[in-house]
Structures are given as C-alpha cells and as structure tokens.
Amino acid sequence: MRLVVIEDDPYWQQAIRAIIEHRPGYRVVATCGNVVQALRTVQETVFDLIIVDLGLPDGSGIDVIRAARRHQPEADILVATVFADEANVVAAIYAGATGYLLKESAPDQWIAAIDELRAGNSPIDPKIARHILGAVQRGRGGLGRQPAGDQAPNADDEATSLNDPGLTAREMEVLQLVARGFTLVEVAKFLNMSPHTSRGHAKAIYRKLEVGSRGEAVFEASALGLI
Template identity: 70%
Template structure:
C-alpha cells in the first residue's frame, strides 16, 4: 500500500514512519509538511491512502482532502489530527475523509485504522463518534420539512418524493452492503455482478445523493432513512 502523508510536525512525521516502517506491504511515497506541498504532490503522486493533518501552517488539510478526492477518487483518506470538534470532523467527512483518528491514539490503533481502511472500512475514533451523531441529528431535523408529512400529496413513499428516494432497489442494496463495511469488490461478489457494474451503481448513488465518497453516501442515506 502506497501512503501519502501531509503532516507539518516533525515528531508526528517520525511517529508515522515508525508505525509503517515494519510493514513490508506499506510504503510512504510522499511526506509533505504544508498545504502547498500537499496540493502539489496530489497532482503528481500515485497513492492508495492519504494520512492528513487538518492544522497545517499555511492552511487547512481539508483543502488537500478535496483535491485528493477529485484527483484520486478511489484513494482512502485518514484524518489524523488533534482537532476533534464537530465543525472540523463534519467538514473533513464532507470533503471526502473515510477515516478519522485523533493523534493521541496508540500505535496499535493507528495500525488498525490503516488496516481497516485497506479492508474497505471507515475507522472513526470513539471520541469523534459523538460529533458525527450530533451532526446527523441536526441535519435530520433540518430535513424534516412540512411537505414530507403524511398529509402531503406526494407522501406515499414514491420514488419522486425527495431526491434520495430516486435510488433504485439495486442501488439501495449496494448502499446497505457498503454501510455494513463491504468493499465494492465484495459487493460485486455478493450480488454476483461485475465490479464495473457496482462502480456504475456507486457513481449513480453519489450523483443522486450529491456526495463523493462511501462515507458521505452512507451518512446521507442514513439521514434520509434509506438504509
């Protein structure tokens, strides 16, 4: 696995190197210490996993996350930071982060998070979970519009009630499997279809829910009551 690291603190740079150096299947392809270097490297490097800090000396790591998601849509993105407030957590997830770890985690937790991302999961530090739940609840309340009530002319559970409900039964099935932690390849095997077909479904899901990552898709589908 090729790792791309965006971290300005020399201590944590060395800590990350120490965590992965004993793993022959891991290789750091770039180590950037600020936003500018990170944005430049996103355009030139090939990687499978990005480890990014949010607090960079010349800006926010969220900008690197967005750039990576556009340039490398299949790469995993692990946020490793001291910022555990709700605003940064939610912003990072919406930008495209697929995992979130606070820096005080143990080396074992770091390794487990990286392995989890590699396996197609979305590791979230327990300290972060409450912020995500709060954001889900807040967004759920904001989406509760009067037009969705049972008295609404369109309130029959039809496919056109709301944008997310236009998902096909197969797209819902794909989302349910992704929410359980399956990778797209595993979803294809489970549904007995080709990986290309599941990728096509994923693109349709992302477009309809107006998201760009698995985590965002599951988040939005959960809020909308689709899964």
C-alpha cells in the same frame, strides 16, 4: 500498500512513519508539510491511503481531502489531527474522509485504524463519534433532512422525504457493496456489469444522495437508514 503522509510537524512525520514502517506491506511513498505540496502530490502520486493533518501552515487539510477524493476516488483518507471539534469532524467527513483519528492515539490504535480502512470499514475515534451523532440528530450538513414547513408530515410523506432518495434496486446493490469496502471495479465484477456501468450507478447514487464521494455516500446512506 502505498501511503502519503500530509503533516507539517517533523516530530509527527517521524512518528507516523515509524508506526507505518513496522507494519509489513506498508510503504510511505511521499510526505508533505503544507497544502501546496500536498495538492501537487495527490495529482502526481499513486497511493492507496493518505493520512492528513487538518492544521497546515498554509491552509486546511480539508482542501487536500477534497483534492485526493477527486483525483484518486478509490483511495482511503484518514484524518490524523488534534482537532476534535464538531465543525472540523463534519467538514472532513463531507470532504471525503473515510476515517478520523486523534494524534494522541496509541500506536496500536493507529495500526488498527489503517487495517480497518483497508478492510472497508470507517474507523472513528470514540471521542469523535459523539460529534457525528450530534450532527446527524440536528440535521447538520444535509444529514437528517427535515421537510420544509411548520406542520409535521404524515408517515408516508416523511418516509419519502427522509428515507427514500429514489435509488433503484441496482443502485442499492452498488451502494451496499461500496459500503462494505468494494471498489467500483470489484462491484462491476460481482454484479456482472462493466466498470463504466458501475461508475454510472455510483454517479447516480451521489447525485440522489447529494454527496460527492464514497465516504459521504456511505455516511449519508447510514444516516438515512438505507444501509
């Protein structure tokens, strides 16, 4: 598995590389120390996983996450940072991160997080999960959308506005498979359709959920109780 590491601290560059290279089948193909290098790398390098620090000397790792999701939508994105505040957590997830790990985590936690990502899961440090729950409960970032107006809606209206973004049965099938970690090419084979059709369904899902990536779609669908 090909990894790109976006980290400006030489100590953490070496530490992450040491952790990864002890795992058979994992290979670091590029290491970048700033946003400029990282943006160029995500356009020019083929990778399966990118590990991103948020605090870079010339900007935010969130810009790198967005670029990585745009240029290589099937790749996994693991945030590895010291920032555990809600603003950074929610922003990173909505930018397209599929996992969030604190740098202080033990080496075995790093390996477990990477393995989980490749298995189709979204590892989140327990200290981070509380922030995500808080964002969902308060409707931050588009999650848990509440209908406008002062009066409470009736049950049917609430179900439509909160939990029914209008996905078709086929789009729900695609969403459920994506949530389990299948790529769109694998989804196409599983559902006996062309990759072009599966991508079309994915675009429709993103539009209806008002998101821009696989990670955001899964996160939003989970918050709405769809998966």
